[in-house]
Amino acid sequence: MAEIARRxxxxxxxxxEFVIEGLxxxxxxxxxxxxxAIFVFIGKxxxxxxxxxxxxxxxxxxxSPTAEPPVYGILALVVGTLWCVGLSLCFSVPVGLAxxxxxxxxxxxxxxxxxxxxxxxxxxxPSVVWGFIGVMILNPLLQKLGAQVGLNGLNGAIVxxxxxxxxxxxxxxxxxRAVPESYRQAAIAMGATRxxxxxxxLMPAAQRGLLVAVLLGVxxxxxxxxxxxxxxxxxxxxxxxxxxxxxxxxxTIAAELGEAVRGGEHYQSLFALGILLFAxxxxxxxxxxxxxxxxxxx
Amino acid sequence: xxRVLFLSLLATTACSRPDKNGGEADASRPVVxxxxxxxxxxxxxxxxxxxxxxxxxxxxxxxTGGGSGTGIKAIIDGTTDMAxxxxxxxxxxxxxxxxxxxxxxxxxxxxDGLSIYVHKDNPMTQVDFDTLKLIFGSEGTAAHxxxxxxxxxxxxxxxxxxxxGRQNNSGTYEYFKEHVLGTEGxxxxxMDQSGTQQVLDVVGTTKCAIGYGGMGYSNPGAKHLxxxxxxxxxxxxxxxxxxxxxxxxxxxxxxxxxxxxxxxxVKEFLDWSLSAAADKVVAEAGFVPTPKSGAAPAGG
Amino acid sequence: xSEPIIRCRGLSLWYGSFxxxxxxxxxxxxxxxxxxxxxxGCGKSTLIRCFNxxxxxxxxxxxxxxxxxxxxxxxxxxxALALRRDAxxxxxxxxxxxxxIRDNVLFGVRLHAPRTPRSVQDGLVENSLxxxxxxxxxxxxxxxxxxTLSLEGRQKLCIARLLPxxxxxxxxxxxxxxxxxxxxxxxEELMGSLRGAFTQVIVTHNMQQxxxxxxxxxxxxxxxxxxxxxxxxxxxxxVDERTARYIEGRYG
Numbered sequence: 001m002a003e004i005a006r007r008x009x010x011x012x013x014x015x016x017e018f019v020i021e022g023l024x025x026x027x028x029x030x031x032x033x034x035x036x037a038i039f040v041f042i043g044k045x046x047x048x049x050x051x052x053x054x055x056x057x058x059x060x061x062x063x064s065p066t067a068e069p070p071v072y073g074i075l076a077l078v079v080g081t082l083w084c085v086g087l088s089l090c091f092s093v094p095v096g097l098a099x100x101x102x103x104x105x106x107x108x109x110x111x112x113x114x115x116x117x118x119x120x121x122x123x124x125x126p127s128v129v130w131g132f133i134g135v136m137i138l139n140p141l142l143q144k145l146g147a148q149v150g151l152n153g154l155n156g157a158i159v160x161x162x163x164x165x166x167x168x169x170x171x172x173x174x175x176x177r178a179v180p181e182s183y184r185q186a187a188i189a190m191g192a193t194r195x196x197x198x199x200x201x202l203m204p205a206a207q208r209g210l211l212v213a214v215l216l217g218v219x220x221x222x223x224x225x226x227x228x229x230x231x232x233x234x235x236x237x238x239x240x241x242x243x244x245x246x247x248x249x250x251x252t253i254a255a256e257l258g259e260a261v262r263g264g265e266h267y268q269s270l271f272a273l274g275i276l277l278f279a280x281x282x283x284x285x286x287x288x289x290x291x292x293x294x295x296x297x298x
Numbered sequence: 299x300x301r302v303l304f305l306s307l308l309a310t311t312a313c314s315r316p317d318k319n320g321g322e323a324d325a326s327r328p329v330v331x332x333x334x335x336x337x338x339x340x341x342x343x344x345x346x347x348x349x350x351x352x353x354x355x356x357x358x359x360x361x362t363g364g365g366s367g368t369g370i371k372a373i374i375d376g377t378t379d380m381a382x383x384x385x386x387x388x389x390x391x392x393x394x395x396x397x398x399x400x401x402x403x404x405x406x407x408x409x410d411g412l413s414i415y416v417h418k419d420n421p422m423t424q425v426d427f428d429t430l431k432l433i434f435g436s437e438g439t440a441a442h443x444x445x446x447x448x449x450x451x452x453x454x455x456x457x458x459x460x461x462x463g464r465q466n467n468s469g470t471y472e473y474f475k476e477h478v479l480g481t482e483g484x485x486x487x488x489m490d491q492s493g494t495q496q497v498l499d500v501v502g503t504t505k506c507a508i509g510y511g512g513m514g515y516s517n518p519g520a521k522h523l524x525x526x527x528x529x530x531x532x533x534x535x536x537x538x539x540x541x542x543x544x545x546x547x548x549x550x551x552x553x554x555x556x557x558x559x560x561x562x563x564v565k566e567f568l569d570w571s572l573s574a575a576a577d578k579v580v581a582e583a584g585f586v587p588t589p590k591s592g593a594a595p596a597g598g
Numbered sequence: 599x600s601e602p603i604i605r606c607r608g609l610s611l612w613y614g615s616f617x618x619x620x621x622x623x624x625x626x627x628x629x630x631x632x633x634x635x636x637x638x639g640c641g642k643s644t645l646i647r648c649f650n651x652x653x654x655x656x657x658x659x660x661x662x663x664x665x666x667x668x669x670x671x672x673x674x675x676x677x678a679l680a681l682r683r684d685a686x687x688x689x690x691x692x693x694x695x696x697x698x699i700r701d702n703v704l705f706g707v708r709l710h711a712p713r714t715p716r717s718v719q720d721g722l723v724e725n726s727l728x729x730x731x732x733x734x735x736x737x738x739x740x741x742x743x744x745x746t747l748s749l750e751g752r753q754k755l756c757i758a759r760l761l762p763x764x765x766x767x768x769x770x771x772x773x774x775x776x777x778x779x780x781x782x783x784x785x786e787e788l789m790g791s792l793r794g795a796f797t798q799v800i801v802t803h804n805m806q807q808x809x810x811x812x813x814x815x816x817x818x819x820x821x822x823x824x825x826x827x828x829x830x831x832x833x834x835x836x837v838d839e840r841t842a843r844y845i846e847g848r849y850g
Contacts (some may be wrong), residue, residue: 062436062484063466064466066467146454148452148504149500183693190686234490262371
């Protein structure tokens with residue numbers, strides 16, 4: 001004991017502790033500062049415009065920021081975004097949750113490990129590559145299936161679904177695995193089949209966790225940019241068919257921000273779109289967070 | 299794609315700006331010139347800079363696209379040496395530049411013909427401005443090919459026109475809008491692509507599509523249309539001699555904007571680009587070189 | 599002497615290469631309470647789990663003959679779901695499902711008889727909860743989450759949910775080990791009241807409990823059935839010396 005004490009004098013230890021603690025605190029505080037800074041930056045550029053134009057923005061479907069006079073209707077963009085997200089959930093939720101159930105309840109250890117690698121690989125594919133997949137593979141495929149234009153809302157939705165699948169599968173699997181083993185035993189011991197056990201016990205028990213997975217998937221969909229820019233056809237319109245091209249909020253920002261004159265109305269309008277997106281994803285994540293908290297509390 | 303490149307380059311340009319407009323103290327040091335703007339012109343300036351490097355090896359022209367608006371924005375913000383634009387600067391933009399102490403000077407570097415493209419299976423061979431307005435205008439009534447007298451089947455007996463265009467801040471978009479729809483005119487909903495090549499890719503793979511874009515592009519699935527001004531006028535093919543002669547109704551000048559009259563390395567580059575030596579390069583890029591007599595051609 | 603409801607002959611079980619049961623033979627008579635005692639790891643839980651095929655894992659191998667409520671348990675062709683309906687199990691930790699009290703009681707009914715009319719269901723819920731002496735306590739909050747019950751209440755509910763299926767055998771794997779003394783008393787009282795109506799097999803590490811409630815008692819050691827006899831006799835005049843030593847408290 002005495003030897004150890006001599007080798008590490010208390011003052012030295014105290015200084016090292018102090019420095020490390022300071023660094024950790026700095027990291028934590030800087031994360032908060034960065035987020036606030038981003039918020040302030042986006043807010044500063046766009047909030048004035050948003051407040052001045054909120055009503056015309058919300059009622060018009062015409063987005064012509066470079067026309068004379070410019071029109072900043074975002075209705076079609078909002079509908080386009082929701083359209084893509086909604087359609088993509090129709091694919092990703094059933095498939096994602098089914099895969100999660102398979103991985104957590106039915107797959108052998110070896111199958112699970114290899115499938116998880118595949119899922120992680122899916123997650124590692126960059127957004128632009130998904131865009132290419134939309135353009136090069138889905139585009140002709142959808143045309144063969146009868147779509148006039150291969151780059152359309154459905155294309156974007158499929159790409160989004162593929163992108164959100166890894167998230168849904170891994171979070172869904174976590175949620176299912178968090179269900180106590182005793183529930184499974186109880187159901188099996190009463191003569192439930194594996195499937196009945198999943199459907200009647202696991203699903204209700206993992207409800208919140210699965211909902212969180214879906215909500216985070218929604219957040220991911222709303223925020224996704226590059227892939228939808230390439231796959232959706234990028235046309236401002238209210239879709240009437242799943243084969244109609246659409247345009248999303250994010251794609252609009254990505255396509256136009258580089259060319260808008262800094263400080264101009266068009267530039268500000270894009271930041272206003274940014275605020276809107278920020279607000280929507282914030283609300284979605286907030287709900288997800290509350291849902292998760294609810295689960296922990298109960 | 300160019301946009302991603304552009305955004306990442308934007309960050310680096312600010313730190314890589316040696317003095318190019320005068321102080322050429324060290325002749326051995328390479329001079330990097332920034333040229334930014336029109337996607338239509340990226341290809342052109344790239345080729346010019348490659349050829350120019352053979353003449354003047356120490357000059358490097360870094361070319362980035364993003365659209366004419368991007369270039370003009372960059373010259374206003376003072377982040378580029380040359381702005382490439384396929385449209386003239388608007389008064390509003392000039393005022394903004396002056397407000398920041400920038401004095402943009404325009405140099406015509408080449409001419410471009412704007413082409414109308416359709417799928418190769420489309421029986422249409424020519425089109426006029428009125429028909430284009432019916433198709434692309436917000437007040438236009440042509441939603442189906444039969445509305446403009448063309449019999450098409452795009453599958454399932456449907457013949458709805460798929461309208462493909464450029465992004466609302468590209469020079470091509472502005473140019474098309476001004477000439478076909480009028481300054482007050484507005485587009486109907488189109489699939490807005492970020493470059494002429496993308497327009498052609500969509501048109502080439504979509505049977506019922508029609509699109510507009512620069513002249514120097516091709517796609518095996520697409521063809522261009524012969525263009526007439528009015529319904530009764532004879533149509534003109536979008537080829538070089540028709541552009542230069544002023545007969546092609548859809549040709550335009552391509553501009554380089556500099557802050558103040560070009561000087562130093564920028565002036566040397568532009569002078570060379572306008573010289574007869576560069577004509578071949580311009581033509582190869584699919585554009586029309588400036589006439590060397592000094593008289594600008596009509597149109598555009 | 600009526601037919602045994604559980605008939606076990608030379609039953610052996612291996613977890614991988616570990617032999618957990620060694621040629622166990624025993625008969626359980628209808629309506630009796632049989633307790634399984636023995637030190638930890640003696641195989642008593644393994645044995646009771648065999649009775650409704652809860653050991654269906656790829657690494658488990660079973661040999662011997664086992665008949666439970668008319669089912670040939672070791673045969674692959676046996677309908678395990680039906681077997682589990684007729685031989686219900688109660689676990690060490692009360693494990694009500696994350697559903698309402700009512701839905702917990704009806705869980706098995708919905709699995710095995712999904713078309714049961716609601717009026718019948720209501721009757722089943724009431725009777726089952728009455729049988730486990732829980733009805734008066736929960737009749738006004740049947741739609742509450744089962745997790746809101748006390749541990750004792752939950753364990754009673756776990757027994758109650760087996761009853762609507764009219765099982766022949768109740769298998770209880772240390773049903774009282776998570777409960778406080780009051781809870782233990784209540785569950786033991788409940789088991790006594792179910793005597794005769796159901797055959798009950800109970801695993802317990804509590805010798806006093808085995809003594810209090812069971813008609814007959816089995817002592818197991820190292821996977822082997824050492825002694826089986828009327829409870830009073832096994833505890834007072836054990837035949838085997840190992841039983842005697844265990845009862846005196848020399849193991850575990």
